[in-house]
Amino acid sequence: MSLCLSFPVTGNPAEVLELVERPLQEPQGHEVRVRMRYAPINPADLNYIEGNYGRTATLPAIPGHEGCGEVEVVGPDVVSLKPGDVVMPLLGGGCWAQHVTAAEHHFAKLPGGIDRVQASMLRINPVTAWHLLTKHVELREGDWVIQNSANSGVGRALIQLAKQGKLKTLNLVRRAELIPELLALGADMVVLDNDEGLQTAKDALKGKDVQLAANGVGGDSAIRLMDLLSPEGMMVTYGAMSRRSLKVPNKFLIFKNLRLHGLWITKWFEKAGSAELREALEPLSQMVSEGLLTTATDEVIPMADHRRAIQRAMEGGRNGKVILDLA
Template identity: 25%
Template sequence: MQAWLCENPVGVDALTWKELPTPEPQAGQVRIAIKAASLNFPDLLIVQNKYQMKPPLPFVPGSEYAGVVEAVGEGVTHLKVGQNVACLSGTGGFGTHTLAPAALCFPLPDGFGHVDAAAFIMIYATSYHALIDRAALKAGETVLILGAAGGVGTAAIQIAKAAGARVIAAASTEEKCALCKAEGAAEVINYSVHTPTGGLRDEIKRQTGGKGPDVIYDPVGGDFAEPAFRSIAWRGRYLVVGFASGPIPSLPLNLALLKGASIVGVFWGDYARREPKANAADMATLAQWYATGKVKPVIDRTLPMSELKTAYAVMGSRSVKGKLVLVN
């Protein structure tokens, strides 16, 4: 097998494409021939030693991937050789083969392609957990989605629409705003026109008739958090999803009091670990929605696995719409 190896987590440039022994699965594991792997923000942090999970060195990055089961270890009964699966295991995806815990593998229904599957679990499970479970989103409510043209953002647009909500999507360029409209947003806000310090609150107010959004989905953080939260509706729910802009914001808690609003943490990874049955039910619903066309990953482009460093550079340019996927 071949894989991108991180022997020194000082950044993308230190990754090397190496030939490694093809491993045999141990008890509870399967070996997967990887067909596609998506690039997520944690995949950048982990090779910079900035992610909360710090795997032992050396390791192969790549948190999310899809492929074909090649071999099964002792005790694995729900998967078989030749089966198509997707997996979100945190590492191992940027190569031709990997060992994965069988319990983390999601069997793919017929018609669920590897590229879509590799771009599915993280963004849709996160957004479904956030909007449906944590925010209890109801039909007819208004959702403001920040960073709406990215992977979790486009998934959130689709899920909110499927739930019957009205979506306002915020993104940084006209091109990204056009994508959000195409995915189902009723209104868009262009950050380059309506900045956090220059009219963002006024535009949110205008687009909600002065009421404010019932739910704010925020994977961005930074300077956008406070003006967005100041705009929230009475009994609104502010979803803390991530901090893609870098800085972790500090919100004045008196705002939550004045709006009767909730600040709601969204940590899908721990939810999946602590509440596996609930997460499995979520994934079953999402798979059904995919089969009926309610949700489908937005794929910015696919690149050969050998071009991982190019993919990282594209992601770093913040020009990606949806997801980048590497293929073997």
């Protein structure tokens, strides 16, 4: 038997999640069974349980958009994986479980020595940051990229990837105490996400061409990003942490001809071919393995203590991701 976290109805995650026992599945054909080790609690996971996500759960459902584990058993026709391989599920759900069984192409093999906790957080935030920097605007060494929510998982990954790619980042945050931390991570400039910070950023970017903005907040914060973009620049919205609608002043469309795009990395994973997945995951997993790309963690909590884990994940002022230990 195997344990998983499941919810029979949508609602408050701390109330509707249940620890459930289920029988183990024996892999057939090209299937593999993976013993999951760790899985982070992301805002998307909480929204999914609440019923406020971009896709509706078929109940009862097992949440968990990402995680990491080792191959335990393989089916007779499996060719790409073997027992003991470290893997990351690409399913986009069902990771809050001790075991996951699926076809071999639904798992990405990772370097054997990779840190399992860091690997469990690879699929969403680092890949989102990679997509933002590579798939929307042609950027060259020394170009500036601006973003809000710079202390989020995506924001921190973007800072590290930009530094590796010799790009410069200007970052907006809500709390002053985050500024030294992000500068130490590799940010070129960090300002508060308010009118005073906007003016400071304008003065610093004066005369510089800024063609890409990453928006994870929405509301007034997104307007500040649009104000900082150069004419013909692009703002890509990947999140809405403020839960406020995106409002676009007419002047930014008429006089600056800004381009507005959206990014839902889950949908990209569903459409991406194997070559695209390798293009993203191979260098990212190698960077994680070498310690060049890290995601901040707040606390690792056993899945049996899931209510405390959920409550901690929903609190503000955390130091990083809350991780479920699936042992």
